[in-house]
Amino acid sequence: MIRFLLLTFRSAAKNNLSAKDLVARLEEGSSRWSKASLQVMHKLWSDQGALVHAQQEIQATLSIGQIVDIQWKLGMAVSADSCRSLNSPYVCLLLRTVDLSGQIWRRSFEMTIPQFQNFHKQFKEMAAVLETV
Template sequence: MEGTSEPVLDASSRLIDFQWKLGMAVSSDSCRSLKYPYVAVMLKVMDPAGQVKSRSFEMTIPQFQNFYRQFKEIAAVIETV
């Protein structure tokens, strides 16, 4: 259905696996912005019913750097608990 998508994670999901890879698109019929690196993230999550689902998404390098900074902030807060 256009305009709607299932969330990658919700509060009741459990992260099972996290994988990532650095990539670079070099050719495409439909994309003008090539030769820019990106980070591809692959997640496996378990929903409350116990079903394991795979989710994937891509981030630009600036998006990934922001993601990384936020996780560092989370780790710093967790260390104070």
């Protein structure tokens, strides 16, 4: 029952339904809803709907996807149009992430060795924090 309510309220928030619209859709979907049950749903959505909607907005804003794969390679810059010092090593990272819709995104970027070392340090710190959650 809890899962049904969560799904119903998330769907109502996603579709920006008012309490009246939610009750109307529930009535259309099934004739088994009692008047008292529909009144409870109306009251719950009236009281908590804005909170559910705000939570979904925050979740959508903060969701960046999930890292699926990380590849890296070490390279040496031998020529460039705007580079002052050639023959400097760099690390090229290729990240593959999947978003909430299931689409896979590829992002690549280059870093100097000190930047990569800092990135590695920050990644280890994030991993340690995630293990405590």
